[in-house]
Amino acid sequence: MFDEDGRSNAPAAEVRTAAVIPAAGRGVRLGPGAPKALRALNGTPMLVHAVHAMAASRAVSLVVVVAPPDGSAEVKSMLDAHALPERTDVLVVPGGQSRQESVRLGLDALPPGYDIVLVHDAARPLVPVDTVDSVIEAVRGGAPAVVPAVPLADTVKEVEPAEVAGAAETVLATPVRARLRAVQTPQGFDRGTLVRAHESVTGEVTDDAGMVERLGLPVVVVPGHEEAFKVTRPLDLVLAEAVLARRRLNDGF
Ligand SMILES: Nc1ccn([C@@H]2O[C@H](COP(=O)(O)OP(=O)(O)OP(=O)(O)O)[C@@H](O)[C@H]2O)c(=O)n1
Numbered sequence: 001m002f003d004e005d006g007r008s009n010a011p012a013a014e015v016r017t018a019a020v021i022p023a024a025g026r027g028v029r030l031g032p033g034a035p036k037a038l039r040a041l042n043g044t045p046m047l048v049h050a051v052h053a054m055a056a057s058r059a060v061s062l063v064v065v066v067a068p069p070d071g072s073a074e075v076k077s078m079l080d081a082h083a084l085p086e087r088t089d090v091l092v093v094p095g096g097q098s099r100q101e102s103v104r105l106g107l108d109a110l111p112p113g114y115d116i117v118l119v120h121d122a123a124r125p126l127v128p129v130d131t132v133d134s135v136i137e138a139v140r141g142g143a144p145a146v147v148p149a150v151p152l153a154d155t156v157k158e159v160e161p162a163e164v165a166g167a168a169e170t171v172l173a174t175p176v177r178a179r180l181r182a183v184q185t186p187q188g189f190d191r192g193t194l195v196r197a198h199e200s201v202t203g204e205v206t207d208d209a210g211m212v213e214r215l216g217l218p219v220v221v222v223p224g225h226e227e228a229f230k231v232t233r234p235l236d237l238v239l240a241e242a243v244l245a246r247r248r249l250n251d252g253f
């Protein structure tokens, strides 16, 4: 669908979209307990919220869940207990040792016929459907890679990391905050571009769009959303449940 320079050469209307959800992480920063994606938010596993957030978009017709290595059966029964719209199929595959490996395993399991791929953290269970749709729309519009992002509230410093744990760090620089963005998921891709990135880019990367950047292709930014935050530390669980409570109030029940 895209040539080597990232230019689109397919009509948008024929394109089908799948979402890959890496959910195989432990959640070390969240503390002891079940793998993070399987932990409950208001009684429903975080992963189930994330799958439903993808399925809320009418454009998404397949969700590939990348489960904790020994957790595929548990994930399947969790998903069976929470019906998805009829238009949405689900596949569950076991994950790997790193997020990058888990995403690649999800991509390997994608059947033909899906030309746009979203990659969405199970750890961002509350992303609103409008954000998902903006990402898809930008890929349909011709971008090889799209990220949702929000401006930063804090000033950011680049530091020289301490050589010994606990020692003071020193500041090297203060990047201009107005040029910085905190990047969220789902990140959206032309499938061929994402597969090529995963085949050819090695070394440490913290997101999929970063791999596309290394191919020298443009990554387009669309507005993210404050509710698309990543559940990483214990306080994030409290915040996520508060967001769900606010949504229930706004929905009138
Ligand atoms: N081997 C891994 C590691 C991470 N992930 C997924 O990647 C997403 C973002 O990762 P992160 O929030 O860092 O999750 P964890 O790796 O579980 O967290 P931690 O670093 O605290 O252990 C999560 O949905 C997580 O399940 C994955 O599928 N496979």
Ligand SMILES: C[C@](O)(CO)[C@H](O)COP(=O)(O)O
Pocket (backbone or CB within 6 Å): 099, 121, 182, 183, 184, 185, 206, 207, 208, 230
């Ligand atoms: C992909 C990501 O959510 C974009 O912000 C983030 O980089 C994942 O980082 P993590 O350390 O694997 O949580």
